Amino acid sequence: MSTKDYLEKDYYKVLGVSKTASKDEIKQSYRKLARENHPDANTGDPKAEERFKEISEAYNVLSDDKRRKEYDDARSLFGGAYRPGGASGAGGFDMSDLFGQSGGTGTSGGERLSDLFGGLFGSRGRGTGTTRSRRGADVETETTLTFREAAEGATRSFQLASEAPCPTCKGTGAKAGTAPRMCPRCSGTGHENTNLGGFSLSEPCSECKGRGLVVDDPCTDCKGSGRGKSTRTVQTRIPGGVSEGQKIRLKGKGAPGENGGPAGDLYVVVHVKEHPLFGRSGDNITVTVPVTVPEAALGADVRIPTLSGFPVTVKVPPGTRNGHKLRVRGKGATRKDGTTGDMIVTLEIAVPENLSSDAREALEKFRAATSDYDPRDGLETRAKGV
Template identity: 40%
Template sequence: MSRTANVTKLDYYEVLGVERTANDQELKTAYRKLALQYHPDRNPGNPEAEEQFKACSEAYQVLSDPQKRAAYDRFGHAGVNGGGPAAGGFDGSPFGGFEDLGDIFGDLFGFNVGGRGSRGGNSRVQKGRDVRCDLTLAFEEAVFGKETHVTIHRREACGDCNGTGAAAGRGPVTCGQCQGRGQVRYQQGFFSIARTCSACGGSGQVISDPCPTCRGDGRVDKQRNIAVHVPAGVEDGTRIRYQGEGDVGRFGGPAGDLYVVLSVQPHKFFERDGNDLHCAIPISFPQASLGTELTLPSLDGEVRLKIPEGTQSGKEFRVRGKGVPHLNEHGRGDLIVQIVVQTPTKLSKVQKELMRQLSDSLTVENTPTSRSSLFEKVKEIFS
């Protein structure tokens, strides 16, 4: 009974070829690789390359912006108003998100062209990686929400060196190769090229005596219990993001995020379609013919359902407000009950005689009909 929506745009993460947990640096690396590959200047007269370039630029414009990415993760393309060039801010310039060719070369190969100055600053600073945790929920817990805890393993600042990576009392020292500037500058013809210092990684400092606890990394592994709020109405595969709860960044860099990925167990007879719940219930031929009143289970108590006389197999009845709560909104979906009239397979002699008497008293037009008409009737019943 599930219904699939038409997909008109590719997933932004698939366009860039990255995981949904990719950090900023992974997004930037993937984007710039694709931008160099598909840029129109490198593919003159190739409309497919131009479309690929626009697609990856659009994807990066959204995913590199924390607010737009959060909206896209939650609502898809609708959360960023289609995410097109007008919405995403792609300006159509030769290199989209890059300022010029030297900007690309500088980031990819570690040098700046044309005297643009240092781009890295303290490039030794690194953002922490995101952490993923899987949480399995019962069907009812996904419908009504849950407060729980998850246990995660993440990297936190080393207490012995306060995250510096250097032994206690020592600290980093000025890099002798770049004299603390983080870059080594070369003159080549008309260009002044500044290359990231290979000795200090661009930080301008090196650790001569590393901390024995973290071995110079500045971080250690820790186990933590994190409180998780599961809102009512979540679906299987929903990701809940907790900003700053991932690995701590190195050398003062920002922490990554925690993503709690939900897995919802199936119900024994309810099937979910959006915010509606579906189930089928068998009734006998006399109940369908004469009508009856049924007591049905729901996720929050029993409900009464009146079946009118003459109900046909496949007929659906809607019980308002007994479905799944709308996520972060008011209201609930409905419970949709499909009637299935069962034909008895074993009858006693008395029952058979009664059925014969009933059959003789009933008038049924056994008139042939076209297969297409019959198919349409069956399709009406089960659609």
């Protein structure tokens, strides 16, 4: 079964339990449903056999703390809405975006989900009792950027604390000078069979907890778990063009993997400080620039600031009205392809509050010279809807 198939299943619904169900509640429900749908109790019923497989699959994930956490994290990441057949829209996401249009053969989507779910299903080799490599956990953190850093990109360092192989025992879980031994109860498989009246069910081994190994003399630091806490510094580049609340995925920057497995991903939630002058509209930077009445009426060359710190001069056309917009190419935010957006300049006509006697006299002459111009002509007629 492909990872895509797993994504489209709600294991809690399969077992008929809530997302907060305890391990005992999960086991109890599993045993009841398994007994009802076991192939031996439903001879010749293919639907019961398929149902039994789904129940077993759900239990194998939800009964294991690590697998359950990874499964819950994955559902939380995608909003818990999985729709087969490429369904998209509100409440769901397009499966073809993740798997490619051919339903799982595309490299981009396949790699993304392989990275996300590596180690979630089937963490043990079949019949070998050896532990497979396991992908590291994803890590989430936050950072705050200035307005300019968000538009142009910035480098950030993060102090991350995550699980890693115990440095004392090197991940074995055993005290120095000793080594784990194969679990005698399950012979290293990590599973044991429970008799349920005529048929048996496979469950994680009660002695080794599914690990396949038993530690007689546990490491004093990790108490036999083989895991410890690791603090490390990750320096990475936040791309330009990010916006407030955006979550950036940095592949391979998360927690280290187990047994040679790949590292998880680092997700950075970005917060952006407001700028006292500039704003954002997609990839464009916005700014409002005041102009005088003569500049708007007669036209002018006006010097305006840019986000980069290097001013530019724009030409205000004669007869400019309040709210008129000008576009300055290439002075916006950085796009994903490395190009930049534009700066949108909104012109705002500024009227002085206090006029000198000479200015007032000049305006009176201007009013007299333009008395035949009525900007409100026809306004009342339009108000009546005629």
